[in-house]
Amino acid sequence: MEYTADDRVHIPVLAEEVVDYLQPQSGHIILDGTVGSGGHAMRIMEKIQPDGLLIGVDKDMEILRIAKQTLSKTVGTFRLYHADYSEVNEVLRQAGVVKVDGVLLDLGASSMQFDQAERGFSFAKEGPLDMRMDRSGGRTARDLIRRLSERELEDVLKRYGEERWSRRIARAVQREEREAGITSTRQLAAVVERVVPRGKSKIHPATRVFQALRIAVNKELEGLEVFLDTIHNYMTTGARIAIISFHSLEDRVVKKKFVERANHGLFRILTRKPVIPSEAEMEKNIRSRSAKLRAAERI
Numbered sequence: 001m002e003y004t005a006d007d008r009v010h011i012p013v014l015a016e017e018v019v020d021y022l023q024p025q026s027g028h029i030i031l032d033g034t035v036g037s038g039g040h041a042m043r044i045m046e047k048i049q050p051d052g053l054l055i056g057v058d059k060d061m062e063i064l065r066i067a068k069q070t071l072s073k074t075v076g077t078f079r080l081y082h083a084d085y086s087e088v089n090e091v092l093r094q095a096g097v098v099k100v101d102g103v104l105l106d107l108g109a110s111s112m113q114f115d116q117a118e119r120g121f122s123f124a125k126e127g128p129l130d131m132r133m134d135r136s137g138g139r140t141a142r143d144l145i146r147r148l149s150e151r152e153l154e155d156v157l158k159r160y161g162e163e164r165w166s167r168r169i170a171r172a173v174q175r176e177e178r179e180a181g182i183t184s185t186r187q188l189a190a191v192v193e194r195v196v197p198r199g200k201s202k203i204h205p206a207t208r209v210f211q212a213l214r215i216a217v218n219k220e221l222e223g224l225e226v227f228l229d230t231i232h233n234y235m236t237t238g239a240r241i242a243i244i245s246f247h248s249l250e251d252r253v254v255k256k257k258f259v260e261r262a263n264h265g266l267f268r269i270l271t272r273k274p275v276i277p278s279e280a281e282m283e284k285n286i287r288s289r290s291a292k293l294r295a296a297e298r299i
Contacts, residue, residue: 011111012039013288014244017275018104019043021242021295027051028101031092031234033085033227036063036110038070041078044104049076055095056080057088059134059218063112084134086223092234099234103241107224107250109133109214111287121214123189123206129182131210131217141213145182150174160221160249161212165196169209185210211247221253228257232266235298240270242295251292258296267296 012018018040024030024047032041035056045054054076058064061082071078081091085105092098113133114122120130120141129142139147148156154170157163172195173182182188189206196205215221231241245251251274261267274292282289 011285011288012043013106013285013291014275014277014281014293015040015043017293018242018244019047021270021275021293022102022104022240024048024052024102029053029055029097029099030102030104031055031057031088031100032104033057033088034104034106035067035080036060036106037112038067040104040106041067042070042074044102045071045074045076045078049074052076053095053097054078055091055097055100057083057085057091059084060110060113061134061136063110066112082134084223086226088227088231088234099236099239101236101239103231103235103239105224105227105241105243107220107244108246117185120185121210123185123204123210126184126186129185129188129213131214133218139217141217142183144213144217145173145177145188156216157209157212159212160215161208162249163208163212168195171195215249221249224250224253225257228254228261232261232298237298239298240295241267241298242293244291244293245274246290246292251294254294258294261296266299268299270295270297 024044026048028048029052030044030048032054035041035058041054041056056067056078064080064082068080079095083091109121113119117125117127120127129140131141132138150170153173154166157166157169163169169192172191176182176191192206192209198205243254245254258267258269262269271294274294277288277291
């Protein structure tokens with residue numbers, strides 16, 4: 001299934017707040033490290049035209065094509081790169097840019113990726129256990145389950161999913177893998193449902209398992225740490241960075257790295273507490289409910 005820019009399957013989260021904190025102005029060079037379908041980028045380009053430059057990066061080539069469609073309808077200059085944002089040094093080298101005036105990351109998987117059954121991100125849709133944001137290479141979630149031992153899988157679920165029942169789930173998953181082979185999203189979700197007490201939680205029992213596998217497959221936290229360890233080198237004085245996270249693991253990394261940079265006299269933290277969506281936005285876009293925005297300024 002292919003999406004076009006007209007499908008409107010992804011609504012940018014905290015769009016107004018991102019612009020408020022980044023303060024993009026005419027002539028600015030802005031790096032959008034997770035450009036996705038171009039929702040935030042489009043709003044930023046409206047502010048930096050006519051002489052600014054939007055550098056958009058995404059590891060998902062399929063969504064990058066949609067970003068090109070979206071941004072081609074706006075006034076201004078943009079360049080798109082198929083890469084992981086952790087490769088910022090190479091992206092900026094290719095763009096011929098030394099420093100940028102603003103940086104944005106919108107972490108996690110996009111609505112489009114969740115909605116495409118064949119991507120394997122959602123247990124709500126039957127599909128292969130893929131979960132790669134970049135389908136041009138790398139191990140799938142299926143590969144990961146086949147390769148990991150029970151103890152290693154337990155560690156992944158505990159570390160990246162903060163899963164209370166990690167040991168029980170790992171044992172059941174490995175048993176199912178040995179006996180039948182786990183190949184689909186709903187098959188994996190069913191295994192988890194059988195062994196996890198439902199209790200009063202409104203969250204599906206497989207939610208944290210899918211989160212953990214996705215993070216492991218895409219090396220999301222490792223990439224985030226690499227990026228935050230180096231991005232200050234590519235920011236002009238006064239440049240701002242805004243990062244939207246969707247779960248506590250990401251938010252902890254962002255908060256920790258911002259504090260470290262502030263203690264070294266490199267950042268001024270602009271958000272003592274994370275900014276969250278308004279009630280109105282959460283009602284309009286239910287997927288925004290867990291979003292947290294943190295921002296800082298290069299000094």
